[in-house]
Amino acid sequence: MAPHMSENFLRDLVLEEALPQDEEKKPDTTPKKTVQMPVGVPGYTLQDEAREVPESEPPVWPTNKDLKFVGQSVERWDGAAKVSGRAKYTADVQLPGMLYAKFVNASVPHARVVSVDTSDAERYPGVKGVHVIQHVFGGAVLRDPSLEQVKYPVVRFAGQPIAAVAATTPYAAEEAAALVKVKYETLPFVVEMDRAREENAPLVFPGAADQAGTAGGGGGPRNVSQTGNVHGPSIKKQGDIAQALKEADVVVEGHYITQVQTHSALETHGVVADWKPEMLTVWASTQGTASVREELAAFFNIPASQVRVITEFMGGGFGAKFGAGNHGVVAAALSKKTGAPVRLMLDREEEHLSVGNRPSSDQLLRIGAKKDGEITGIHLVSYGSAGCGTGAGCAGPATNLYKYAALHTEENDVFINAGPGAAMRAPGHPPGAFALEQTIDELAVKLNMDPIDLRDKTDPHPVRRVERQVVRESDLWKSRNPKAGADTGPVKRGVGLSQSVWYRFVSMNSSAEVRVHRDGSLEVLSAVQDIGSGIKTVLAQILAEQFGVPPAQVAVKIGDTNYPVGPNSGGSVTTLSLTPAVRDAAWQASQKFLADIAHAYGASADDLVLVDGEVRSKSGKIKPVSFRRAAAKMTTDQITVQAKRIPDYDKSKYLTYGGVDVAEVEVDTELGRVQVKRVLSVHDCGRPMNPSLVISQINGGVIQAISYALYENRLLDPNYGLMVNPNLETYKIAGSREVPEIDVRLVEAYLGQSSTDASGIGEAAGVISVGAAVGNAVYNALGVRIRRLPMTPAVVLAALRRPQPEMELA
Amino acid sequence: MNAFVLADCTTVDGALSQLKDGAVVKAGGVDLLDRMKNGTAQPEKLVNIRNIPALRGIEETDKGLKIGALATLTEISEHPAIRKQYQILSDACGSAATPHIRNMATVGGNLLQPVQCWYYRSADFQCLRKGKDLCFAFNGLNQYHAIMDYRTCPAVAPSSAAVALFGLDANVELVSSKRGQRVVSIKDFYVHPDANPTKFAVIEPDELLTAVVIPKPAAGTRSAYQKYGEKDSFDWAIADAGVVLEMDGNICRKAIVTMGAASPVVRRSAQAERELTGKPITEATARAAGKAAMEGATPLSMNAYKVDLFPVAIYRTVRLAAGQMDRDPRAAG
Ligand SMILES: Cc1cc2nc3c(=O)[nH]c(=O)nc-3n(C[C@H](O)[C@H](O)[C@H](O)COP(=O)(O)OP(=O)(O)OC[C@H]3O[C@@H](n4cnc5c(N)ncnc54)[C@H](O)[C@@H]3O)c2cc1C
Numbered sequence A: 001m002a003p004h005m006s007e008n009f010l011r012d013l014v015l016e017e018a019l020p021q022d023e024e025k026k027p028d029t030t031p032k033k034t035v036q037m038p039v040g041v042p043g044y045t046l047q048d049e050a051r052e053v054p055e056s057e058p059p060v061w062p063t064n065k066d067l068k069f070v071g072q073s074v075e076r077w078d079g080a081a082k083v084s085g086r087a088k089y090t091a092d093v094q095l096p097g098m099l100y101a102k103f104v105n106a107s108v109p110h111a112r113v114v115s116v117d118t119s120d121a122e123r124y125p126g127v128k129g130v131h132v133i134q135h136v137f138g139g140a141v142l143r144d145p146s147l148e149q150v151k152y153p154v155v156r157f158a159g160q161p162i163a164a165v166a167a168t169t170p171y172a173a174e175e176a177a178a179l180v181k182v183k184y185e186t187l188p189f190v191v192e193m194d195r196a197r198e199e200n201a202p203l204v205f206p207g208a209a210d211q212a213g214t215a216g217g218g219g220g221p222r223n224v225s226q227t228g229n230v231h232g233p234s235i236k237k238q239g240d241i242a243q244a245l246k247e248a249d250v251v252v253e254g255h256y257i258t259q260v261q262t263h264s265a266l267e268t269h270g271v272v273a274d275w276k277p278e279m280l281t282v283w284a285s286t287q288g289t290a291s292v293r294e295e296l297a298a299f300f301n302i303p304a305s306q307v308r309v310i311t312e313f314m315g316g317g318f319g320a321k322f323g324a325g326n327h328g329v330v331a332a333a334l335s336k337k338t339g340a341p342v343r344l345m346l347d348r349e350e351e352h353l354s355v356g357n358r359p360s361s362d363q364l365l366r367i368g369a370k371k372d373g374e375i376t377g378i379h380l381v382s383y384g385s386a387g388c389g390t391g392a393g394c395a396g397p398a399t400n401l402y403k404y405a406a407l408h409t410e411e412n413d414v415f416i417n418a419g420p421g422a423a424m425r426a427p428g429h430p431p432g433a434f435a436l437e438q439t440i441d442e443l444a445v446k447l448n449m450d451p452i453d454l455r456d457k458t459d460p461h462p463v464r465r466v467e468r469q470v471v472r473e474s475d476l477w478k479s480r481n482p483k484a485g486a487d488t489g490p491v492k493r494g495v496g497l498s499q500s501v502w503y504r505f506v507s508m509n510s511s512a513e514v515r516v517h518r519d520g521s522l523e524v525l526s527a528v529q530d531i532g533s534g535i536k537t538v539l540a541q542i543l544a545e546q547f548g549v550p551p552a553q554v555a556v557k558i559g560d561t562n563y564p565v566g567p568n569s570g571g572s573v574t575t576l577s578l579t580p581a582v583r584d585a586a587w588q589a590s591q592k593f594l595a596d597i598a599h600a601y602g603a604s605a606d607d608l609v610l611v612d613g614e615v616r617s618k619s620g621k622i623k624p625v626s627f628r629r630a631a632a633k634m635t636t637d638q639i640t641v642q643a644k645r646i647p648d649y650d651k652s653k654y655l656t657y658g659g660v661d662v663a664e665v666e667v668d669t670e671l672g673r674v675q676v677k678r679v680l681s682v683h684d685c686g687r688p689m690n691p692s693l694v695i696s697q698i699n700g701g702v703i704q705a706i707s708y709a710l711y712e713n714r715l716l717d718p719n720y721g722l723m724v725n726p727n728l729e730t731y732k733i734a735g736s737r738e739v740p741e742i743d744v745r746l747v748e749a750y751l752g753q754s755s756t757d758a759s760g761i762g763e764a765a766g767v768i769s770v771g772a773a774v775g776n777a778v779y780n781a782l783g784v785r786i787r788r789l790p791m792t793p794a795v796v797l798a799a800l801r802r803p804q805p806e807m808e809l810a
Numbered sequence B: 001m002n003a004f005v006l007a008d009c010t011t012v013d014g015a016l017s018q019l020k021d022g023a024v025v026k027a028g029g030v031d032l033l034d035r036m037k038n039g040t041a042q043p044e045k046l047v048n049i050r051n052i053p054a055l056r057g058i059e060e061t062d063k064g065l066k067i068g069a070l071a072t073l074t075e076i077s078e079h080p081a082i083r084k085q086y087q088i089l090s091d092a093c094g095s096a097a098t099p100h101i102r103n104m105a106t107v108g109g110n111l112l113q114p115v116q117c118w119y120y121r122s123a124d125f126q127c128l129r130k131g132k133d134l135c136f137a138f139n140g141l142n143q144y145h146a147i148m149d150y151r152t153c154p155a156v157a158p159s160s161a162a163v164a165l166f167g168l169d170a171n172v173e174l175v176s177s178k179r180g181q182r183v184v185s186i187k188d189f190y191v192h193p194d195a196n197p198t199k200f201a202v203i204e205p206d207e208l209l210t211a212v213v214i215p216k217p218a219a220g221t222r223s224a225y226q227k228y229g230e231k232d233s234f235d236w237a238i239a240d241a242g243v244v245l246e247m248d249g250n251i252c253r254k255a256i257v258t259m260g261a262a263s264p265v266v267r268r269s270a271q272a273e274r275e276l277t278g279k280p281i282t283e284a285t286a287r288a289a290g291k292a293a294m295e296g297a298t299p300l301s302m303n304a305y306k307v308d309l310f311p312v313a314i315y316r317t318v319r320l321a322a323g324q325m326d327r328d329p330r331a332a333g
């Protein structure tokens, strides 16, 4: 672990379930063996290191080049089902007698609800049930609930669900929902963050309020003061910042502003809930089957064993799909009330308004450095709004990317009357990196240093050092003109880079079952859900590697809480948490299998090995026999093994991973148009289990980051508090023509941490740093720095006309 | 979306007989269904004209070109005669929306789509153009609104095809069962909101738009249209320009310059045209035309940047029309 990294920070970020790594305070008595593991980057720093691991662990895998299925770009296990439409998503679930539910949402941004009259709706033909919400999920909650004596939850944003109607057709549900009469006592509201910070601003909450995180992170600090709408500051200090800045030879500072982005997954939030006396079954579009079960069991006060959650296919979540949510609870309640299954899928407008977003930020960042590039101090003061929630802190990159003598960060959440934020792909990091990495770039300019040399000086991470070397040797970087704004003519080209950091979180709730059948078929089962990253494929690869059968022939059964518990997919935990458990189960199943069939061949179990789909004898006593034929000799129909994640082998090693992204832009200075032409993404994720799936994650991350940097913006009308672009037309999101040429170079970076040695990729995958890389490329093109997102023509032309003044730190 | 009756028609007369009591024409449905889904249109009856063969097709006659109301934007943009003689129209239709939408969208529907103002397109805002007395854009979010020619409603003209058809002096054929056929010049087809905020065009509820007719271009005519958005994939224009030049050798005998995203109704810029007429097309005259087009611009609180964009759009499109510049890779289409 980098010595400067703040333990505090890591603890804050930690996904609620992802920590129990430190659970084993009790003495560890498992028998151990010492193994040699590959550690480092092949071609650069690879060497063997010793690790003490439990006796029962499988043999150490070599690096990818010596594996047959793992580490190879095996075709997506369910790709054909997805592209052919055979894959059934939550909205495709059809149950006999199923009802369709529709929310009634608040039409005003701030109000007390006086009454909800459902009588007309109930009488509407086809309506089977109406539910009025007593408790809203999401958003901050008053520390002192007695400050609000109300019958119905106070409306804190337009679009907050108030009630729902279930009917025999979606059309009847929609028409009936429009008949529910809500009487409001409207309250003053505020939807602009600057206005909300003013002294006499309308208050979103009558007192201090906090938001809990989800399994995907998000949420904000709890033990902080609140003044008006400003929740914070949450202050972190290391060293003496004033002294550090005084000792600096140069100080650079900037004022950075980033917008609200909504998750905008293609598949909206939704469930089909089927309440039966003995079992509540819920098909959910979720990143965490376990988290949905937990919330439903708690809300309805029923045992977890009576809730089953199924997510066979999932169309994206990006952090906003944890827990049951209002839709899950309401659908279950309506199903209970009506005795019929109920489907409740959100529409695109609801998706923008009420189920999460990436908070905005307004950051003042100052960095001091010595002439040689050594950073003396980093000072960040940030304000950001997660609507009526918290979680706008963005100090992660400033805290964890570079070495410094002193650090001072103050993060503030500002409440406004808008939908609550939610964890979104690397919470806090894209806005944080946008400011930090542009400021580092500016520092390089001031010090007259190459941006890579500067980072070599001050970033101690050994893998990023390799990644920078890859960048340095790339044609794209070599084509960069170090002189900013050098092009003549209206269209100027620029190249810039940025780095990212994310953290190695392990979810100990990761287990799986492997089954070997007498006909030679194989199954792997886990409650984990595939949110698009391709974990199904990876599980098949692990069994394929162990048993020597093609991955496509492995039956992968996941996304069902009836299977062994799996991790919630947030914070890039899935692959690195679950795969060691699956490998351990597969290994143990293979050992059990050999022991079971040895007798039939007159061999001893320890003379047999399973290699390349063949049972072979080490001593050569028996002829090799195919796995399938050998399986016929099993003494029972099925061999079953369950295994769970064991803690990382050596927790003192690198706790972060990341990457370096380079963007090439063309800026049309007459139009203010920025176009990203090429992106080079150099990233590490431990052992890449399936390079093409990893590249897919990075492609998506790069596109999402470009979309954030240049286009997306949730726009709220200041006078009425309503979102004016709750669609995918005027909420501008990158389409196919905005996608640049993306060149991903994966850096294998072995850590020696588990039986698969995988890490995560979802968060760092370009999402964090491409926005800043585009900013730095624009600077390189223009010699003018854009400190505001999205960089629309209006913003770019304004900056060209009048570069932004520098601001004083508060 | 409300419940509605769908009357599927196969003849013009059949459709006309259905057009009463609040019935609404549905062509491609791209625009109409969007408004029904967001609750800003709630017609009780839709008259589907998509299956009327008489409204299809693009025909070259000795007088010019006749485009059936159901011709799709794709058909128009790819039509060989249009690409040859009416490049501006091919450009305009080819740069609207997305390939999928262009396959569905008809020219009649494109000309008759109401404004894209987000307040207008939200059931939560009842504005001037919906018969109320308030405009939400003046003090609200107006970054995509008009910079000229507005007093009451600054929503901009949405149709790309109209920007081209103004440049081509097109006529629109309308027919009703009571009053028969009439032909209206495109210049008189739209109703300015200052005159009547709820009426977008002169077409009456019982009328069908049957065809667009374009006169033959004069010899030496060259034309082009370019549209600029914030992004390339399906974005609305933040600036656009249609240019028709009648060239006599090196000299521009007559110029027409039109803009859509600047004002509530497509604007022909006499000022820009003056800078080109009787002169050679050069870097300098093209720049001057762009600059002149912004005379009298009165941007709103958030859209001053558009005043910088139109001169660029006009300059580049004039030079494209004149064959002096390639199609701009930063323009849509
Ligand atoms: C994402 C997106 C981007 C877009 N970008 C652009 C763009 O850049 N430029 C552009 O010009 N457009 C753009 N459009 C709009 C699109 O081109 C129009 O919605 C489409 O052309 C409408 O044609 P339609 O045939 O589907 O019309 P419909 O939706 O069927 O009808 C539209 C209106 O016209 C009336 N109508 C249609 N035909 C007739 C007729 N023959 N007689 C009488 N009344 C009739 C209907 O009653 C209705 O009121 C965009 C749309 C989308 C969704």
Ligand code: SF4
Pocket: B115, B117, B118, B119, B120, B127, B128, B129, B130, B134, B135, B136, B137, B138, B152, B153, B154, B155
């Ligand atoms: S600009 Fe026009 S359409 Fe938009 S709110 Fe104002 S009056 Fe209505």
